[in-house]
Amino acid sequence: MNTLFFKYAIEVEQTRSITKAAENLYMAQPNLSKAIRELEETLGFPIFVRSSKGVIPTDQGREFLKYAHSIMLELDKMSKISEMSDGAVQSFRISIPRGSYIAHGFTEFAAQLDPGKRVMLNVVETNSMQTIQHVLDGQSDLGIIRYQVAFEPYFMDYLREKQLAFEPIWEFAYLLLLSKEHPLADRPQISAEDLEHYTEIVHGDLQVPYLTEAHRSGYGDGRNIHSKIYLYERANQFELLNRIPSTFMWVSPVPDTLLNRYALIQRACRAERNLHKDLLIYPQGYQFRPIDRQFIDQLFAAKNEVAFKTYD
Known part of the structure; x- marks a missing residue:
């Protein structure tokens, strides 16, 4: 079979x-x-x-x-035994949301690994439900999930049902990510209503446990956006924002290196149900290895880099 x-x-x-x-x-x-x-x-x-x-x-x-x-x-455990047969291997597997500060933390973590030893890294950017499944199936040792705080009871119930352990990383308000050339870029304050006639870039595969898409719509965020571009990966969102100045995104805070590279700005904007939370998840009883701790240290360093700034 x-x-x-x-x-x-x-x-x-x-x-x-x-x-x-x-x-x-x-x-x-x-x-x-x-x-x-x-x-x-x-x-x-x-x-x-x-x-x-x-x-x-x-x-x-x-x-x-x-x-x-x-x-x-x-089978995955057997594969890991094979990978670890060479004591010099640096093996790490994680599934994460499409968040720029998390990707930045992973890059810094990878850059600090010993180039003289074998490296086996596997990072998957996906939605929270896929991340949970990857941890359950053993495809990822660790996962980071992101959800709207309004949906927290559903995710807490689901994680407990699946017997996964979790730790909070942080809670934050989404920011607007815009081109420096966007018509609203220089406006002193931006409201959700100001965005109605512009094109929103959205990650198109967001899911919530136990809720259908129709049920999720009952938790509307009060935004009335008629034009949208749906993406399923993070990379070309920055190119789109840069090349089409009338577009925007709701995102977690983005490191300055990416903002400068793509001539973007991020602005605070009041909107309903705008609070989000990131959690680190892992199997119950999981024993953290030194390489896991090394990644977590870089993750929190990247988070702190963007968390303690003031956003207008």
């Missing part, structure tokens, strides 16, 4: 969508559908059925997926 198919089934379980799972796995949807059918034929029972809530596991499928998670976790 091909254990790669286990990974495919776990992704479908998480996303409740063959199409979305195929996107996350970087494969064609028909190929994923065929792989799931082959797995079901091998097992002799259907793993999933379609419902009004999307693609959900059958009773037998749910039992199979429980074992699939365990098998993938054990």
